[in-house]
Amino acid sequence: MTNLLFVCSRNQWRSPTAEAIWRRRPGFSARSAGTSPNARKPIDAADIRWADVILVMERKHLNRLQAEYARLLEHKRIHSLDIPDDFRFMDPELVDMLEVTVKSYLST
Incomplete structure:
Protein backbone atom coordinates (compact mmCIF):
# COMPACT_ATOMS: atom_id res chain seq x y z
CA MET A 1 0.00 0.00 0.00
CA THR A 2 1.40 3.39 -1.02
CA ASN A 3 0.31 6.37 1.10
CA LEU A 4 -0.33 9.48 -1.02
CA LEU A 5 -0.63 12.91 0.59
CA PHE A 6 -2.10 15.68 -1.57
CA VAL A 7 -1.48 19.27 -0.51
CA CYS A 8 -2.92 22.62 -1.58
CA SER A 9 -3.55 25.86 0.32
CA ARG A 10 -6.98 25.60 1.93
CA ASN A 11 -7.76 21.91 1.33
CA GLN A 12 -11.08 22.78 -0.30
CA TRP A 13 -10.97 21.86 -3.99
CA ARG A 14 -7.78 20.52 -5.50
CA SER A 15 -6.31 18.27 -2.82
CA PRO A 16 -9.70 16.83 -1.70
CA THR A 17 -10.45 16.03 -5.35
CA ALA A 18 -7.12 14.20 -5.66
CA GLU A 19 -7.80 12.35 -2.42
CA ALA A 20 -11.25 11.28 -3.63
CA ILE A 21 -9.82 9.95 -6.91
CA TRP A 22 -6.81 8.10 -5.51
CA ARG A 23 -8.26 6.60 -2.33
CA ARG A 24 -10.47 4.36 -4.52
CA ARG A 25 -7.46 2.90 -6.33
CA PRO A 26 -6.20 -0.53 -5.32
CA GLY A 27 -2.78 -0.32 -3.71
CA PHE A 28 -3.15 3.30 -2.60
CA SER A 29 -4.28 5.11 0.49
CA ALA A 30 -4.83 8.87 0.16
CA ARG A 31 -5.18 11.89 2.41
CA SER A 32 -5.28 15.60 1.75
CA ALA A 33 -4.33 18.68 3.72
CA GLY A 34 -3.69 22.39 3.30
CA THR A 35 -0.74 24.63 4.06
CA SER A 36 -2.91 27.49 5.37
CA ALA A 70 12.52 20.32 6.32
CA ARG A 71 13.79 17.53 8.54
CA LEU A 72 10.70 15.33 8.06
CA LEU A 73 10.88 15.77 4.28
CA GLU A 74 14.52 14.65 3.95
CA HIS A 75 13.71 11.12 2.75
CA LYS A 76 10.28 11.70 1.23
CA ARG A 77 9.30 11.60 -2.43
CA ILE A 78 7.71 14.99 -3.05
CA HIS A 79 6.48 16.41 -6.34
CA SER A 80 4.82 19.60 -7.52
CA LEU A 81 1.93 18.94 -9.90
CA ASP A 82 1.78 22.58 -11.12
CA ILE A 83 -2.02 22.69 -11.01
CA PRO A 84 -3.33 26.24 -10.49
CA ASP A 85 -6.16 27.17 -8.14
CA ASP A 86 -8.67 27.52 -10.99
CA PHE A 87 -10.99 24.60 -10.27
CA ARG A 88 -13.85 23.54 -8.02
CA PHE A 89 -14.14 20.20 -6.24
CA MET A 90 -14.38 17.30 -8.73
CA ASP A 91 -14.24 19.64 -11.75
CA PRO A 92 -13.90 17.26 -14.75
CA GLU A 93 -10.88 19.15 -16.10
CA LEU A 94 -9.19 18.97 -12.69
CA VAL A 95 -9.92 15.23 -12.46
CA ASP A 96 -8.33 14.70 -15.89
CA MET A 97 -5.26 16.74 -14.94
CA LEU A 98 -4.83 14.83 -11.70
CA GLU A 99 -5.18 11.47 -13.43
CA VAL A 100 -2.40 12.29 -15.89
CA THR A 101 0.04 14.14 -13.64
CA VAL A 102 -0.19 11.88 -10.59
CA LYS A 103 0.25 8.73 -12.71
CA SER A 104 3.39 10.20 -14.26
CA TYR A 105 5.00 10.61 -10.82
CA LEU A 106 3.90 7.25 -9.49
CA SER A 107 5.39 5.36 -12.41
CA THR A 108 8.89 6.76 -11.80
Missing part, protein backbone atom coordinates in the same frame (compact mmCIF):
# COMPACT_ATOMS: atom_id res chain seq x y z
CA PRO A 37 -3.74 27.65 9.07
CA ASN A 38 -7.33 28.23 7.86
CA ALA A 39 -7.36 25.04 5.78
CA ARG A 40 -10.25 22.61 6.16
CA LYS A 41 -7.58 20.12 7.33
CA PRO A 42 -4.25 21.87 8.07
CA ILE A 43 -1.18 19.75 7.39
CA ASP A 44 0.78 18.50 10.36
CA ALA A 45 3.85 16.41 11.09
CA ALA A 46 1.78 13.23 11.42
CA ASP A 47 0.54 13.64 7.82
CA ILE A 48 4.10 13.94 6.55
CA ARG A 49 5.30 10.93 8.56
CA TRP A 50 2.36 8.87 7.20
CA ALA A 51 3.00 9.74 3.54
CA ASP A 52 5.16 7.71 1.18
CA VAL A 53 4.66 10.26 -1.60
CA ILE A 54 3.68 13.92 -1.15
CA LEU A 55 2.09 15.68 -4.12
CA VAL A 56 1.68 19.44 -3.85
CA MET A 57 -0.47 21.40 -6.26
CA GLU A 58 1.96 24.32 -6.70
CA ARG A 59 5.62 25.11 -6.03
CA LYS A 60 4.58 27.55 -3.25
CA HIS A 61 3.13 24.61 -1.29
CA LEU A 62 6.42 22.76 -1.57
CA ASN A 63 8.28 25.86 -0.35
CA ARG A 64 5.95 26.16 2.66
CA LEU A 65 6.41 22.50 3.55
CA GLN A 66 10.18 22.76 3.25
CA ALA A 67 10.23 25.85 5.47
CA GLU A 68 8.10 24.18 8.15
CA TYR A 69 9.06 20.49 7.93
Whole structure:
Protein backbone atom coordinates (compact mmCIF):
# COMPACT_ATOMS: atom_id res chain seq x y z
CA MET A 1 0.00 0.00 0.00
CA THR A 2 1.40 3.39 -1.02
CA ASN A 3 0.31 6.37 1.10
CA LEU A 4 -0.33 9.48 -1.02
CA LEU A 5 -0.63 12.91 0.59
CA PHE A 6 -2.10 15.68 -1.57
CA VAL A 7 -1.48 19.27 -0.51
CA CYS A 8 -2.92 22.62 -1.58
CA SER A 9 -3.55 25.86 0.32
CA ARG A 10 -6.98 25.60 1.93
CA ASN A 11 -7.76 21.91 1.33
CA GLN A 12 -11.08 22.78 -0.30
CA TRP A 13 -10.97 21.86 -3.99
CA ARG A 14 -7.78 20.52 -5.50
CA SER A 15 -6.31 18.27 -2.82
CA PRO A 16 -9.70 16.83 -1.70
CA THR A 17 -10.45 16.03 -5.35
CA ALA A 18 -7.12 14.20 -5.66
CA GLU A 19 -7.80 12.35 -2.42
CA ALA A 20 -11.25 11.28 -3.63
CA ILE A 21 -9.82 9.95 -6.91
CA TRP A 22 -6.81 8.10 -5.51
CA ARG A 23 -8.26 6.60 -2.33
CA ARG A 24 -10.47 4.36 -4.52
CA ARG A 25 -7.46 2.90 -6.33
CA PRO A 26 -6.20 -0.53 -5.32
CA GLY A 27 -2.78 -0.32 -3.71
CA PHE A 28 -3.15 3.30 -2.60
CA SER A 29 -4.28 5.11 0.49
CA ALA A 30 -4.83 8.87 0.16
CA ARG A 31 -5.18 11.89 2.41
CA SER A 32 -5.28 15.60 1.75
CA ALA A 33 -4.33 18.68 3.72
CA GLY A 34 -3.69 22.39 3.30
CA THR A 35 -0.74 24.63 4.06
CA SER A 36 -2.91 27.49 5.37
CA PRO A 37 -3.74 27.65 9.07
CA ASN A 38 -7.33 28.23 7.86
CA ALA A 39 -7.36 25.04 5.78
CA ARG A 40 -10.25 22.61 6.16
CA LYS A 41 -7.58 20.12 7.33
CA PRO A 42 -4.25 21.87 8.07
CA ILE A 43 -1.18 19.75 7.39
CA ASP A 44 0.78 18.50 10.36
CA ALA A 45 3.85 16.41 11.09
CA ALA A 46 1.78 13.23 11.42
CA ASP A 47 0.54 13.64 7.82
CA ILE A 48 4.10 13.94 6.55
CA ARG A 49 5.30 10.93 8.56
CA TRP A 50 2.36 8.87 7.20
CA ALA A 51 3.00 9.74 3.54
CA ASP A 52 5.16 7.71 1.18
CA VAL A 53 4.66 10.26 -1.60
CA ILE A 54 3.68 13.92 -1.15
CA LEU A 55 2.09 15.68 -4.12
CA VAL A 56 1.68 19.44 -3.85
CA MET A 57 -0.47 21.40 -6.26
CA GLU A 58 1.96 24.32 -6.70
CA ARG A 59 5.62 25.11 -6.03
CA LYS A 60 4.58 27.55 -3.25
CA HIS A 61 3.13 24.61 -1.29
CA LEU A 62 6.42 22.76 -1.57
CA ASN A 63 8.28 25.86 -0.35
CA ARG A 64 5.95 26.16 2.66
CA LEU A 65 6.41 22.50 3.55
CA GLN A 66 10.18 22.76 3.25
CA ALA A 67 10.23 25.85 5.47
CA GLU A 68 8.10 24.18 8.15
CA TYR A 69 9.06 20.49 7.93
CA ALA A 70 12.52 20.32 6.32
CA ARG A 71 13.79 17.53 8.54
CA LEU A 72 10.70 15.33 8.06
CA LEU A 73 10.88 15.77 4.28
CA GLU A 74 14.52 14.65 3.95
CA HIS A 75 13.71 11.12 2.75
CA LYS A 76 10.28 11.70 1.23
CA ARG A 77 9.30 11.60 -2.43
CA ILE A 78 7.71 14.99 -3.05
CA HIS A 79 6.48 16.41 -6.34
CA SER A 80 4.82 19.60 -7.52
CA LEU A 81 1.93 18.94 -9.90
CA ASP A 82 1.78 22.58 -11.12
CA ILE A 83 -2.02 22.69 -11.01
CA PRO A 84 -3.33 26.24 -10.49
CA ASP A 85 -6.16 27.17 -8.14
CA ASP A 86 -8.67 27.52 -10.99
CA PHE A 87 -10.99 24.60 -10.27
CA ARG A 88 -13.85 23.54 -8.02
CA PHE A 89 -14.14 20.20 -6.24
CA MET A 90 -14.38 17.30 -8.73
CA ASP A 91 -14.24 19.64 -11.75
CA PRO A 92 -13.90 17.26 -14.75
CA GLU A 93 -10.88 19.15 -16.10
CA LEU A 94 -9.19 18.97 -12.69
CA VAL A 95 -9.92 15.23 -12.46
CA ASP A 96 -8.33 14.70 -15.89
CA MET A 97 -5.26 16.74 -14.94
CA LEU A 98 -4.83 14.83 -11.70
CA GLU A 99 -5.18 11.47 -13.43
CA VAL A 100 -2.40 12.29 -15.89
CA THR A 101 0.04 14.14 -13.64
CA VAL A 102 -0.19 11.88 -10.59
CA LYS A 103 0.25 8.73 -12.71
CA SER A 104 3.39 10.20 -14.26
CA TYR A 105 5.00 10.61 -10.82
CA LEU A 106 3.90 7.25 -9.49
CA SER A 107 5.39 5.36 -12.41
CA THR A 108 8.89 6.76 -11.80
